[in-house]
Amino acid sequence: MKKLFVIAICLLLQTFANQAQALDEKLKIFEPYLGTWESTFSNGAVDVSHWESALNGTTLRTLHSINDGAYGGESLIFWDNKKQKLVFFYFTTAGFYTQGELEITAENEFVAYEDVTGNKDGITKVKSSSRLSDGKIVVSTSYFKQGEWTKPESRSYSRSTKTVKFK
DSSP: OHHHHHHHHHHHHHHHHHHSOOOOGGGGGGGGGOEEEEEEOTTSOEEEEEEEEEGGGTEEEEEEEETTTTEEEEEEEEEETTTTEEEEEEEETTSOEEEEEEEEEETTEEEEEEEEESOTTOEEEEEEEEEEETTEEEEEEEEEETTEEOOOEEEEEEEOOOOOOOO
């Protein structure tokens, strides 16, 4: 019985090790972001975000859900050899998607530039900056809507034990 317990623990640890794939060198800046984060917006909405290595470390996958799945999305971030840039695709439960590029501006800081396709509210572009500092991710986002940029909205994410949910 003891031998079976030891084997089961070893298999469990191997599973966790396989899930914690090392990120490709081009994605190393995101290592401190890996894991689950949570933010409560000024309107009371709760966003849970999870960052993980995917596709043998060549891609960063992020999942997030607002208010236990009322809205959510998934991003895949990877190095584009042809463009020589970090690029991403973001797919949503609201039926629109974005594609964009990331610019690393400092250690643990980046800016995302997105082109939006299919947003029913008329948003055609998004610009956001993210910075990891003092154990929090601070994100500031502006939307290009009806020919002009909105005032940036900021939110702060802290480590969380919650899970991303989709309805």
